[in-house]
Amino acid sequence: MPYKDKNSPAAKESMARRNKTYYEKNRDKIISYKKKWKKKYYIENRDKWVNGYNAKTTMTRRLRMFGVSEDDYNELFKNQSGRCAICGKHQNELSRSLCVDHCHDTGKIRGLLCSDCNVGIGRLKDSLENLKNAIEYLK
Secondary structure, X not given: OOOOOOOOHHHHHHHHHHHHHHHHHOHHHHHHHHHHHHXXXXXXXXXXXXXXXXXXXXXXXXXXXXXXXXXXXXXXHHHOOOEOOOOOOEHHHOXXXXXXXEXXXXXXXXXXXXXXXXXXXXXXXXXXXXXXXXXXHHO
């Protein structure tokens, strides 16, 4: 019987059981497909991927979410010498591309950050007071 709410615990549990059963019956086929996909679409076209996403999709998402075009991103990247604006790690040292950092109140773009620094200031709620408290705590 289909569930009205696909996000209900019962629906999720039912889907998990079906997926597990399907995987057990088709394990070799699934593993073979994943290896083939990884070789054909990821390894051979690595330069077209950013953070596990197609680079075009990533740029489209940046434009939609932040109003940052590919040229804008590349300009920020060049101005920062390809480094995180906070910790200074270069893009080549990171497993993910630099994130577009913005002010949540004004929407203004501040720069590019590595994901660790971006998450860090996000967890501190972009608050100078919280940052000062964190600095004092670390001392």
